[in-house]
Amino acid sequence: MPDQIVSVEPATGHEIARFDMNDAEAAVQNAHAARAEWAATSLSDRVAALRRFAELVGDEAEDLATLIARETGKPLWEARTEVQAVIAKVEISITAFAERTGNKDLPGPVSGALRHKPHGVMAVLGPYNFPAHLPNGHIVPALLAGNVVLFKPSEKTPAVGERLVAFYHRAGIGDDIVKLLIGGAEQGRNLIADRRVDGVLFTGSSTTGIAISKALAERPGTIAALEMGGNNPLIVWDTDRFADAAAIIVQSAYTTAGQRCTAARRLIVKADLYDTLMAHLLPMVDRIVTGGPFDDPQPFMGPVIDNAAADALLVAHQRLVDSGAKTVRPLRRTSPDLPFLSPAILDVTDTPQRSDAEIFGPLLQVMRVSTFDEAIAAANDTAYGLSASLVGGSQAQYDRFWQRSRAGIVNWNRPTNGASSAAPFGGIGLSGNHRPGAYYAADYCSYPVTSTEADLPRAAIDVGLVPG
Ligand SMILES: NC(=O)C1=CN([C@@H]2O[C@H](COP(=O)(O)OP(=O)(O)OC[C@H]3O[C@@H](n4cnc5c(N)ncnc54)[C@H](O)[C@@H]3O)[C@@H](O)[C@H]2O)C=CC1
Numbered sequence: 286m287p288d289q290i291v292s293v294e295p296a297t298g299h300e301i302a303r304f305d306m307n308d309a310e311a312a313v314q315n316a317h318a319a320r321a322e323w324a325a326t327s328l329s330d331r332v333a334a335l336r337r338f339a340e341l342v343g344d345e346a347e348d349l350a351t352l353i354a355r356e357t358g359k360p361l362w363e364a365r366t367e368v369q370a371v372i373a374k375v376e377i378s379i380t381a382f383a384e385r386t387g388n389k390d391l392p393g394p395v396s397g398a399l400r401h402k403p404h405g406v407m408a409v410l411g412p413y414n415f416p417a418h419l420p421n422g423h424i425v426p427a428l429l430a431g432n433v434v435l436f437k438p439s440e441k442t443p444a445v446g447e448r449l450v451a452f453y454h455r456a457g458i459g460d461d462i463v464k465l466l467i468g469g470a471e472q473g474r475n476l477i478a479d480r481r482v483d484g485v486l487f488t489g490s491s492t493t494g495i496a497i498s499k500a501l502a503e504r505p506g507t508i509a510a511l512e513m514g515g516n517n518p519l520i521v522w523d524t525d526r527f528a529d530a531a532a533i534i535v536q537s538a539y540t541t542a543g544q545r546c547t548a549a550r551r552l553i554v555k556a557d558l559y560d561t562l563m564a565h566l567l568p569m570v571d572r573i574v575t576g577g578p579f580d581d582p583q584p585f586m587g588p589v590i591d592n593a594a595a596d597a598l599l600v601a602h603q604r605l606v607d608s609g610a611k612t613v614r615p616l617r618r619t620s621p622d623l624p625f626l627s628p629a630i631l632d633v634t635d636t637p638q639r640s641d642a643e644i645f646g647p648l649l650q651v652m653r654v655s656t657f658d659e660a661i662a663a664a665n666d667t668a669y670g671l672s673a674s675l676v677g678g679s680q681a682q683y684d685r686f687w688q689r690s691r692a693g694i695v696n697w698n699r700p701t702n703g704a705s706s707a708a709p710f711g712g713i714g715l716s717g718n719h720r721p722g723a724y725y726a727a728d729y730c731s732y733p734v735t736s737t738e739a740d741l742p743r744a745a746i747d748v749g750l751v752p753g
């Protein structure tokens with residue numbers, strides 16, 4: 286394993302910076318020692334520090350967006366929206382903390398209270414597709430609840446990870462309260478293997494989520510919140526709004542070059558709408574502008590994260606073609622040595638035996654079905670369960686779709702992606718372990734302590750042994 290990680294711009298291949306990997310053991314040691322101090326800090330001080338953090342990010346929003354765009358390749362307009370999500374997360378988390386985990390008096394004859402305590406040391410493992418927003422979505426609620434945080438950004442986006450952590454530090458949150466750990470899978474494994482880590486807050490692939498579950502199998506007391514991938518369906522049913530349906534499909538399948546866990550991967554279309562829908566969708570797909578993050582005019586889609594990811598996507602595409610999928614629009618490299626890919630569509634109607642694996646890029650599989658029940662069955666024909674959308678259909682059909690869908694996000698006439706931070710966010714099956722994040726992240730950042738309380742031990746009086 287090299288002892289440095291090199292951050293590279295996907296859109297140019299240029300190096301951004303090199304980072305020394307650090308030692309998980311030492312980081313855990315320091316965080317463990319610092320946990321009592323942060324837990325004892327008043328809630329109002331923690332809130333004030335996080336509001337300072339949001340203010341600093343706001344002051345330097347353009348710099349942070351530029352770095353996100355450089356390191357992920359996503360267009361600058363999109364990186365700017367990521368920065369706004371980082372800022373918004375603070376107030377949303379403060380509200381969520383109060384509403385989900387705040388202190389309450391318990392009613393009853395004996396005075397009682399419900400309060401919450403932090404777990405202690407939380408490991409946050411981040412993905413590359415939203416290198417600031419998604420780890421921040423774990424870090425802010427964890428800090429707010431009084432935990433210390435060890436944050437290992439994705440090895441593909443260490444520069445954004447480092448910048449994010451610098452903002453917390455500049456806001457007055459100490460180096461041992463939020464600690465940056467640079468490294469790859471090995472550092473991640475070492476980090477969570479340390480029994481002083483009380484919680485693992487993970488966003489990434491289902492494969493890694495399963496490895497984390499196994500690593501924690503003998504530590505039931507270590508909380509794990511696993512936000513993983515999806516193989517998300519989008520059904521198009523009775524509608525004559527084909528241009529709108531096509532726009533929702535494009536947004537769902539190709540935003541962030543398909544590198545969103547909530548991206549639509551499978552388009553399920555009522556057979557007799559197929560030709561008209563395609564007549565609207567294909568020209569739109571053909572007009573998608575792909576380019577570098579700072580191109581003018583701005584592209585809709587950037588490259589995928591690196592050449593290895595592009596190659597893996599091309600292999601997955603070829604496997605589908607080999608198993609009988611028909612190419613509607615091919616997945617191909619649009620640059621010989623950079624990871625730019627064209628938006629692709631494969632018709633898999635006659636390929637029932639294909640893999641259910643998440644294909645994390647701009648590749649949409651389309652299938653035609655005859656009945657609404659078939660459409661729902663096809664939508665649920667996945668081990669994942671993150672998001673699902675119905676475009677068109679009646680209220681009664683949406684109700685049936687909602688009732689039967691096995692997913693944590695079920696939408697009507699809206700894209701599969703673009704979820705709000707002000708709502709719970711998570712999936713079932715291979716998509717999550719029933720610890721939804723965003724608005725519900727507060728729930729897994731602390732544990733409840735129930736107390737019944739009296740100012741004196743009065744048991745003898747209470748049972749009438751002595752006069753009151
Ligand atoms: N449901 C959700 O909220 C989201 C899910 N994702 C999913 O993430 C994937 C893409 O992100 P990637 O960065 O490729 O995910 P990944 O699973 O490869 O890596 C995520 C993080 O886990 C670390 N890691 C890898 N192996 C580990 C191990 N054995 N133990 C501990 N840590 C380990 C990595 O170094 C990285 O920091 C896609 O599958 C996507 O769907 C991405 C964003 C959000």
Ligand SMILES: O=C(O)CCC(=O)N[C@@H](CCC(=O)O)C(=O)O
Nearest residue numbers: 545546547702703704705706723
């Ligand atoms: O975590 C939040 O605050 C809200 C959820 C969110 O931002 N979801 C994004 C996708 C994130 C991803 O790819 O993992 C969305 O739904 O587009």
